[in-house]
Amino acid sequence: MQEQALVIALVGVLGIGAQWLAWRTGWPAIVLMLAAGFLAGPGAEFAFGSSLFDPEHAFGDLLEPMVAIGVALILFEGGLSLNYKELRHAGDGVIRLVILGVPLGWFFGAMAAHHIAQLDWPVAVLFGGILVVTGPTVVMPLLRQSSVKTRPAAILKWEAIVNDPIGALCAVIAFEYFRKSAELPDATLMQVVPPMIIAAIIAGLIGYAAARAIAWAFPRGAVPEYLKVPVLLATVIAVFVLSNQIEHEAGLVAVTVMGIALANMNVSSLRSIHPFKQNIAVILVSGIFILLSASLDIAELKPLNWYIAAFLFALLFLVRPATILLSLAFSTVPWNERLFLAWIAPRGIVLVAISGLFALRLTELGYADGNILIGLSFAVVVATIMAHGFTVDLVARWLKIKGDTRPGLLIVGSSRWSIQLAEHLQTLKTPVMIVDSSWERLAPARTRGLPFYHGEILNEATEHNLDLAAYQSLIAVTDNEAYNALVCNEFAHEIGRDSVYQLGETVDHDDKKALPPSLRGRALFESGFGVNDVKQRQTDGWVFRKTTLSEEFSFEDAQAVLPEESHRLLVLRASGTMRFFSHAARPEPRAGDTIITFSPPKEEGALKDTARRKAAKPQTT
Incomplete structure (x- = not known):
């Protein structure tokens, strides 16, 4: 009990302290949060033989559902920030990055993971699906930190929030296919993909129905003012858990759809809870980053070698640029904005959380390379956050898409x-x-x-x-x-x-x-x-x-x-x-x-x- 309370206190101090230091210095908050968690966990263990705290020891089996629910609330909050009116200027780019960008990113990511990182094909294909995600937990702080013009900022925001659940479903599809192939050698994609699509559609309908219920109840006084925030949060968690019962990771689709639907239903009652939900998002992002980076095991980093370094280089300079430039070819998005989008693609919480989940499942199926996913996912997060977090302003200025920087x-x-x-x-x-x-x-x-x-x-x-x-x-x-x-x-x-x-x-x-x-x-x-x-x-x-x-x-x-x-x-x-x-x-x-x-x-x-x-x-x- 005392250990858990101490861990919660330390996570709060480190997470919010990193956010405050980022505000004071202008450094990327995500970089400081990642560094704080790493120094408190594996960094302290490497230097002093013992970490300041061990989240897995403190929370045990509760750590995974805690992180999962936190990610669901973050995606819901991100969905609330998406307005269809932004699509008037950014719609062409957003649609292309969803319809074309996801399969292209999956294909290029899997090819790089197999041919460069030397992963087995099943592990490479699954990890390529996970690499589709960018994530609002890292993109939104970068957009707040740097002043970028409206259209590229909107495209990055929509891509991060919409592609997060899609990337998770890509990983689920790959895993289910390889699991069925192990049981039935004659298994085909048609036995796996249609049920997944149906599960995602059902989850989306559940999220939309929940949004309609909130939009009907709140303005009519069916929920008192002091209960609106608790009811909304409880509904989001219930929708997430219920949808996950239908199919793994389908809950991410449900909460994202719920957030986007509520944001575009013009529910005036939601304006009063905006400050609270923003505070919740800041606390969750800070806490989850600290927990995940502090729980990293030094042993999980040992398999990383020069193959992995070459893979990270390819991810930054080949996979992402090829995905964006092919997806936006012949689009209305100007070239300077395409180049900016081709560079900015930081990965965050969702990548690490999903990789940790499937690493265990792949190991159970007998794929030895499954163990490397945890260390590899952290390497991707660190590389992309460092590369993009410290260069976003420079690249935006160089490509002349910097917005007003003076207050x-x-x-x-x-x-x-x-x-x-x-x-x-x-x-x-x-x-x-x-x-x-x-x-x-x-x-x-x-x-x-x-x-x-x-x-x-x-x-x-x-x-x-x-x-x-x-x-x-x-x-x-x-x-x-x-x-x-x-x-x-x-x-x-x-x-x-x-x-x-x-x-x-x-x-x-x-x-x-x-x-x-x-x-x-x-x-x-x-x-x-x-x-x-x-x-x-x-x-x-x-x-x-x-x-x-x-x-x-x-x-x-x-x-x-x-x-x-x-x-x-x-x-x-x-x-x-x-x-x-x-x-x-x-x-x-x-x-x-x-x-x-x-x-x-x-x-x-x-x-x-x-x-x-x-x-x-x-x-x-």
């Missing part, structure tokens, strides 16, 4: 004040987007060529039509303070509670008309200017000014140059990071930063006198 600002409410702010930020190369439901209010933004979105920001359709990944901060500056608070509260979970702001003064709690701070965004400006305050000052001629600091021109110098009544709005770091001045935060400006202030009009003579007093030339516009 952007989402402005809700089109007004003279917000448009002037957007213009200043745009001159500083900061991505901005003005959102408003009024086409008339957006007219000045359209005239000035500013990016805009016409629609209701709180509408669920906006979530699918407007990619929020590029925006680090949000400010709500409409005329309605309550609406601004609603917008901030709605997007606080996605953008961050500390990164949503609104106009409106934070008043004393004794004022019964005041909105509770927990419902509002942070107040812009240290003084907490309200909408009317801003309007009045604009009428009086107040404008935005940007002041760039340097080693010679300090923050104190900038304060001396600007009018005394100026109010600081934000600090823009050289990296593009924005830090707003508010009632709760006061960032420290430093050399290289640009300060944006809201200031009254300057008197020309006073400005000249001030400038003559300064030794350095002020950089204020």
